[in-house]
Amino acid sequence: MxxxxxxxxxxxxxxxxxxxxxxxxxxxxxxxxxxxxxxxxxxxxxxxxxxxxxxxxxxxxxxxxxxxxxxxxxxxxxxxxxxxxxxxxxxxxxxxxxxxxxxxxxxxxxxxxxxxxxxxxxxxxxxxxxxxxxxxxxxxxxxxxxxxxxxxxxxxxxxxxxxxxxxxxxxxxxxxxxxxxxxxxxxxxxxxxxxxxxxxxGGKYGSSCSNPPCTMTSTIDYKANYFLIDGLPFQEGQAALNAGSSGQTTLLRFLNAGLRTHIPTLHNGGYMKLIAEDGNLYPYPKEQYSVLLPAGKTVDALWNPPADGAFPLFDSTRQATDGIPGSVMLAYLQAGAASSNTPPAANSQIVNTNEDTATPITLTGSDGDGNPLTYALVAGSGPANGTLSGAAPNLSYTPNANYFGPDSFRFTVNDGQSTSNEATVSITVNSVNDAPGFTAGPNQAVTQPAGAQSVPNWATGISSGPANESAQTVSFLVSNNNNALFSAQPAVSPAGTLTYTPAAGASGSATVTAQAQDNGGTANGGVDTSAPQIFTITVNPEPASDLIFADGFESGNFSAWNAEQDPGGQNDLNVTAAAALTGGFGMAATIDDNTGMWVMSNTPANETRYRARFRFDPNSVPMTNGNAFFIMTARSGNNNTGVDVVRIEFARFAGIYHVRAVSRTDAGGYKNGAWQTVPDSPVVFEFDWAASTAAGANNGYLTFWIDGVQKTSSTGIDSDTLRIESARLGPLSGIDTGTRGTVYFDDFVSRRLNYIGP
Structure with a gap:
């Protein structure tokens, strides 16, 4: 052998x-x-x-x-x-x-x-x-x-x-x-x-470790710390590789035994002629100064050094581990006799700054011989998303307006005899949220009774900030200095619609402050709210010429009414907090016999047009099926004189509460509206009555709403001789012995022309 x-x-x-x-x-x-x-x-x-x-x-x-x-x-x-x-x-x-x-x-x-x-x-x-x-x-x-x-x-x-x-x-x-x-x-x-x-x-790789468990089960999370050429990480002062001399042909044999792709790149050494990969000769050589070298790949290249000297060969994927001196992948090819000069090294670094904020950058390098260094930026290497100012090595980086994300540039150092590797300055520009904005609409004014208000497009030009923050969502923060003026406080929707509901009977003015708020947060000094926009909402009282009478019992008594009828002095008619259907008080009517009870207002003055609205709660009062009694009447005389011109009649049929509106005619009869079902819960009744305009005109009418929804309308009524002079509220007459319990009334309003609403 x-x-x-x-x-x-x-x-x-x-x-x-x-x-x-x-x-x-x-x-x-x-x-x-x-x-x-x-x-x-x-x-x-x-x-x-x-x-x-x-x-x-x-x-x-x-x-x-x-x-x-x-x-x-x-x-x-x-x-x-x-x-x-x-x-x-x-x-x-x-x-x-x-x-x-x-x-x-x-x-x-x-x-x-x-x-x-x-x-x-x-x-x-x-x-x-x-x-x-x-x-x-x-x-x-x-x-x-x-x-x-x-x-x-x-x-x-x-x-x-x-x-x-x-x-x-x-x-x-x-x-x-x-x-x-x-x-x-x-x-x-x-x-x-x-x-x-x-x-x-340590025996902690795989899937069969005992306690404690394996620390790695596969190479899927492979993360290199050191980058080697011929088994050695680069260190300053490391000897160059003997690559022959200028005028000769050197065969460069590239192999990749790692898991990461590398791109060996020759700096200032001219082109290499790539001739083969994996032992397979190319039909046509390729002249390049870099070599794509995936994992497991081999590539053969011929190189003719342009002159004697040390030529850097660096991995242009720039894979490096911050803070580890051996992390850079670099070698020098020495053509001719080695110079006594130690090639310099440029140092990569990582820089952080905030959006729209300039930061100083000092480039660094080293030279084993202690020679003075000059610095040069690599043309075309960046930064792509900002600008550099100053003279190397003392630079200032300014990111482009509103930009955040990664950026970088490269540089080299020269000691007067040779140029270093290309080092990378990796820059991270942290996101800083820009304030959102909008244009506020005009001041608002409404007149009671106003009801719920909605003003589309009150806020316009709604923006979360610059274009690169367009994915953020915007909402509004709204406050005011007079919460009591509203039953539903002012608010602005993300689409810019202003909504609010004045409180019943309330009037005055509120100063409202609105701010747009995005979801970009306040990290790194960001701002997520716009400058405050201030406007006013004015709620005018109901015009005296239209309002006839209104009382929500908030005084705690019946002082607003002209009379109280509580037969027998049994104290069955009271203002209590329990009876409140809105606000703090309401009227409780306790039915313990067949005698009616009511409060009366003589405010109407010979009215030919009369509206009234009130809130009512049956409060589960027991009633005989078929029994009906009046809960409100408008009469033709003061102080309980005259006749009922309008009646609101309450009844129970087959265990279900019902209500209807009834109108008197000149002939002395009554025209009944259809019965409507009523829930066993608070409900709002409103009617609009008008006398006919002349004898024989027969154009009088009575329209009836429940919870703001029109239910009946009786028309063609001959009522030109009728006028309304008073109003009574309470369980009035028609009560039988099967009806016992307490019902609630609240928020009575009467007027001449305008719809009141729930």
Missing amino acids: ISANVEKRRGISILAGIAVLLLAAPSFAVTVDLVAKKFTTAMPDGAVVNMWGFAADTGQACDETAGWVPGPALSVTLPDTLTVNLRNCLDEPASIVIAGQKAVLAPVFAPPDAQGRQRATSFTGTAGPSGGTSQYTWTGLKPGTHLYESGTQPQIQVQMGLYGALNVYPAVGLAYPGVPFDNEVVLLYSEIDKALHEAVA
């Missing part, structure tokens, strides 16, 4: 001793001894990370763990075959597969589940844990750059570090048939998720 210790280093890939052995080996076979074992590696921030890796097997003990690097770079020149003898020092099985190369595989499967399904745990046969061995052979190798890696539980073992590079040459000095090169550099990209490595090393 031909055995070789494979040397892997950053720079030109070298297989020490192999070329000489191959010249003397008639078997055309390369045999390599590798060991899979545990390692540790130190990161620039001082963290020590547990790793697994392949190393040249020199018979070393399994417990030697220091100094992880990716597996040694293996080199084979066709028509050689490749045999790898693997010794496994890990605590679980391991194997080796090479993506894109043909091999005889022997997959390993887990036991069938309850449904008979099997899951592969390894793509090929394994070397058992704790010293097990296995041999793997590849024939008919395909030229190019390839990843070799563990084929066993690769989602874990590859991420733990079991990977390396394989370079296959069709002949010495050729990358592919007909593609010569002078020098080569292996650039193996990968990452480390420290949490994943800690979970695997």
Whole structure:
């Protein structure tokens, strides 16, 4: 067996001793001894990370763990075959597969589940844990750059570090048939998720942990902390990779053993000629200064350095971990003799500011030689949503008006001899809520009795703020200095409709303050309310020429009425709080015999048009079915003289309360309206009576409403000789012995013309 210790280093890939052995080996076979074992590696921030890796097997003990690097770079020149003898020092099985190369595989499967399904745990046969061995052979190798890696539980073992590079040459000095090169550099990209490595090393990865439970169950939450090229995170002063000299052709072998896509980008080094990927030669090369390198991908590129010097090769995805010195993915390609100058480094940083607020930014960099640095912004790199002012490194960033969200720009530093990597200033502009706004409508004025008021589009131009706050909702905060003026306080809807209801009988003026409020909050000094808009609502009293009489019993007595009729002096008619149907008091009429009772107003003055409205509550009073009695009458004389011109009659039929309006005619008869059902709860009755205008005109009428809804209208009444001089309120007459209990009256209003309403 031909055995070789494979040397892997950053720079030109070298297989020490192999070329000489191959010249003397008639078997055309390369045999390599590798060991899979545990390692540790130190990161620039001082963290020590547990790793697994392949190393040249020199018979070393399994417990030697220091100094992880990716597996040694293996080199084979066709028509050689490749045999790898693997010794496994890990605590679980391991194997080796090479993506894109043909091999005889022997997959390993887990036991069938309850449904008979099997899951592969390894793509090929394994070397058992704790010293097990296995041999793997590849024939008919395909030229190019390839990843070799563990084929066993690769989602874990590859991420733990079991990977390396394989370079296959069709002949010495050729990358592919007909593609010569002078020098080569292996650039193996990968990452480390420290949490994943800690979970695997501590036995807390997977789904079968005992208490405490596993800390990670899959790599779906993979989050890299360190970004490596050839197993090393970038550090200031790190040696450049030897890439030949200007005038020569250097083969750059890019490999990605990580889980994240990277884009190696050559800065100030001209173009690379991309010739192949995954060992497949392109029919037409592509000239680019960057390489798209997804997970598991290999790409071969030819580069002719334009001059001697150190050329930065950085990952333009700009994946980096804030505050960790090794997080940036950067290497330098050295063409020609290395300069004694240490390339400078530009430092990325994160900046926060609030919307519409400028913030100072001081760019920073470092140089191992202590040379003075100059700073330059990368053209076209931003910021896209703000502006920079000042002279680098002392800048000021001002976000665009009303903008919030991410922004960034890039810069480099130069020490007079070389230019650094591109560093990123990542900016977060915090949202600051802008005040909403609206245009207030005019002052309002209504005259009693007014009822509920609605003014559409009173507020106009309603806005939650600038366009990028248009998704916010706007409501209104409304207050006033005279709440007693309203039974329903003023309010403004999100659509701008002003609503309010004056209290019955109230008059006066209120100063109202309205503010728009959005739901954007006040974080970071935001404002969610508009400037106050002030207007007035004036409620004028009912005109004296229209109002006849009104009393809501709020005085606590009957002083507003001309007379009280309480036969027998039994104190059955009282003003009480319990009887209040609106306000604080109402009239309670207790029926304990067949004698009627009422209060009377002589205010009407020979009225030919008369309206009256009052509130009534049956209060579940027991009544004989068919019994009917009057609860309000309008009469043709004062002081209980004359006749009833209008009667409101209350009855019970089949256990249900009813009411109707009755009108007298000149002939002495009565025209009855239809009976209407009444609930056993507070209700509002209103009627409008008018005498006929002349003898024989027969155009008198009586219209009746319940709770604001017109129920009956008796027309064609001959009533030109009738006038109304008084009104009586209470259970008047017609009471029989089956009717006993207390009923309630409240809020009596009479007027000549205007509808009163509930």
